[in-house]
Amino acid sequence: xxxxILFVDLSRKETRVEEDFTLFEQFLGGTAVGTELxxxxxxxxxDPLAPEAPVIFAVGPFSGLFPVxxxxxxxxxxxxxxELGESHAGGRLASSLREAGIDALVIAGKLDRPGYLSIxxxxxxxxxxxxxxxxxxPATDRILRQAEEVRGRKMSIVRIGPAGERLSPIACATxxxxxxxxxxxxxxxLGSKRLxxxxxxxxxxxxxxxxxxxxxxxxxxxxxxxxxxxKKYHDLGTSANVEALNGIGGLPTRNFSQGFxxxxxxxxxxxxxxxxxxxxxxxxxxxxxxIQVAELREEFAPYHYxxxxxxxxxxxxxxxxxxxxxxxxxxxxxxxAFIEKQGWDVMSMGTTLAWATEAFLSGVIDEKTxxxxxxxxxxxxxxxxxxxxxxxxxxxxxxxxxxxxxxCSEAYGGKSFAMHYGKAEPxxxxxxxxxxxxxxxxxxxxxxxxxxxxxxxKLLQEDIPLEQQVKRQVEDAxxxxxxxxxxxxxxxxxxxxxxxxxxxxxxxxxxxxxxELAALGVLSLRRKFAWKRECGFRLDSAEIPExxxxxxxxxxxxxxxxxxxxxxxxxxxxxxx
Numbered sequence: 001x002x003x004x005i006l007f008v009d010l011s012r013k014e015t016r017v018e019e020d021f022t023l024f025e026q027f028l029g030g031t032a033v034g035t036e037l038x039x040x041x042x043x044x045x046x047d048p049l050a051p052e053a054p055v056i057f058a059v060g061p062f063s064g065l066f067p068v069x070x071x072x073x074x075x076x077x078x079x080x081x082x083e084l085g086e087s088h089a090g091g092r093l094a095s096s097l098r099e100a101g102i103d104a105l106v107i108a109g110k111l112d113r114p115g116y117l118s119i120x121x122x123x124x125x126x127x128x129x130x131x132x133x134x135x136x137x138p139a140t141d142r143i144l145r146q147a148e149e150v151r152g153r154k155m156s157i158v159r160i161g162p163a164g165e166r167l168s169p170i171a172c173a174t175x176x177x178x179x180x181x182x183x184x185x186x187x188x189x190l191g192s193k194r195l196x197x198x199x200x201x202x203x204x205x206x207x208x209x210x211x212x213x214x215x216x217x218x219x220x221x222x223x224x225x226x227x228x229x230x231k232k233y234h235d236l237g238t239s240a241n242v243e244a245l246n247g248i249g250g251l252p253t254r255n256f257s258q259g260f261x262x263x264x265x266x267x268x269x270x271x272x273x274x275x276x277x278x279x280x281x282x283x284x285x286x287x288x289x290x291i292q293v294a295e296l297r298e299e300f301a302p303y304h305y306x307x308x309x310x311x312x313x314x315x316x317x318x319x320x321x322x323x324x325x326x327x328x329x330x331x332x333x334x335x336x337a338f339i340e341k342q343g344w345d346v347m348s349m350g351t352t353l354a355w356a357t358e359a360f361l362s363g364v365i366d367e368k369t370x371x372x373x374x375x376x377x378x379x380x381x382x383x384x385x386x387x388x389x390x391x392x393x394x395x396x397x398x399x400x401x402x403x404x405x406x407x408c409s410e411a412y413g414g415k416s417f418a419m420h421y422g423k424a425e426p427x428x429x430x431x432x433x434x435x436x437x438x439x440x441x442x443x444x445x446x447x448x449x450x451x452x453x454x455x456x457x458k459l460l461q462e463d464i465p466l467e468q469q470v471k472r473q474v475e476d477a478x479x480x481x482x483x484x485x486x487x488x489x490x491x492x493x494x495x496x497x498x499x500x501x502x503x504x505x506x507x508x509x510x511x512x513x514x515x516e517l518a519a520l521g522v523l524s525l526r527r528k529f530a531w532k533r534e535c536g537f538r539l540d541s542a543e544i545p546e547x548x549x550x551x552x553x554x555x556x557x558x559x560x561x562x563x564x565x566x567x568x569x570x571x572x573x574x575x576x577x
Contacts, residue, residue, distance in 0.1 A: 003020050059487055068288060168188055212507045278295045293310070429453040
């Protein structure tokens with residue numbers, strides 16, 4: 001039965017384990033449980049980087065048991081937006097937490113010097129990170145895998161790069177070889193606690209009380225491997241979206257100035273696969289294998305080359321590809337490798353660089369601001385130089401770039417083309433008003449909060465009344481709260497229907513019904529908005545970048561009055577203030 005919560009106080013270097021089976025019985029796990037723990041232990045009135053501000057990691061009842069139940073959810077107060085921070089990551093972390101007997105991990109306080117946590121089961125060791133504080137995220141992984149090797153146990157390592165140490169609000173936390181808690185600044189929160197890494201391992205097995213477990217497992221496995229639901233993810237991964245979105249004018253290009261990139265075929269998933277892809281890998285307990293890995297080979301001296309492996313998918317390609325007008329996989333990989341080492345969220349950094357380029361070209365900033373660096377779309381060398389200056393903090397402008405698009409436009413101007421919603425940079429969809437509602441109303445400002453971009457694409461084939469569009473968006477957002485509480489990878493949202501979830505829960509000792517699941521989805525979404533509201537969020541006062549009203553999307557121009565109507569309907573259908 002789920003319900004073991006490990007609490008870690010970094011300031012006192014103390015830990016305790018509490019069992020709260022009722023909490024997990026009511027809210028399943030993952031996102032819904034994490035939200036309730038935020039209400040209990042969070043401090044929405046404090047600075048997100050205050051020592052008392054907690055970070056919560058949580059898994060669900062399917063974690064480590066069923067295929068593609070591979071994610072761990074992290075919840076915190078975001079230093080980027082000032083309100084709810086939520087990020088999801090795959091890798092091995094969910095399985096490691098389950099094998100350690102931990103259903104939720106709550107970390108608060110601040111270490112007196114740089115360190116990391118070594119969690120072996122529910123035993124926690126506080127160790128020094130003084131010798132590798134300042135190292136890149138990939139280097140930290142290599143160091144800790146050698147230092148923490150435990151016979152018979154498989155580890156998962158969460159760590160930050162130098163960006164998190166500098167408290168960049170767009171810093172991420174990297175998990176294992178290639179997964180990330182990417183959005184909303186978890187890296188900065190961990191950096192503020194002087195916590196370089198978290199190493200988790202365990203050797204527990206999970207009992208299976210339900211006799212139908214194997215049958216349900218086999219059904220899910222067959223759906224993942226042999227149905228068409230996840231073929232796209234296995235073959236090309238999400239990078240298949242590059243040409244698909246470009247074909248309907250929905251690929252954000254040059255700071256969301258248009259939805260068509262003339263070089264899309266050269267940076268498509270197919271182009272990456274032909275030219276640089278070397279491996280497909282999978283998260284633990286996933287038979288899909290959607291993670292695409294490329295090899296970057298660069299000459300550093302005559303006849304001498306360095307080789308770096310870099311994971312990629314659609315979002316990184318959009319963020320530093322079409323957004324910056326880079327037209328080869330190799331150019332994109334060069335930026336991704338730098339961003340990976342520093343530990344920035346690639347979507348936030350890519351869009352911030354795109355803002356800087358438009359600001360430079362429009363005269364909002366000049367060479368005096370940039371210490372002589374000329375920003376221009378398509379200039380890979382200039383972008384690499386800019387990233388280097390950001391990492392070194394060479395002047396106030398480059399130090400501000402590390403704080404994201406909103407901070408840059410506040411300090412230097414260019415607000416009308418600063419692409420952010422509530423200070424969070426959007427994902428790579430210029431499809432229309434439904435996607436925009438995702439950025440405005442999404443509980444984590446993510447394209448995965450609801451089907452907004454997918455609804456926009458459906459409008460190209462059928463006429464759906466506005467009220468029905470919003471109703472579908474809300475209902476799907478509520479259902480995804482269930483999937484995120486299980487915690488299931490949302491690539492498998494077509495695999496995990498209500499009937500298989502009910503049967504799966506019964507197999508692991510939890511009886512429920514489709515109606516009870518639906519009610520929990522409604523309740524947990526409202527609870528998320530209640531936490532956001534405590535942090536100051538108001539849906540009816542959310543702002544849209546002015547530029548978006550003059551840029552053509554896949555479904556046409558954005559209409560102000562219609563967007564106001566969407567917001568009002570969303571509030572009504574979701575039952576939120």
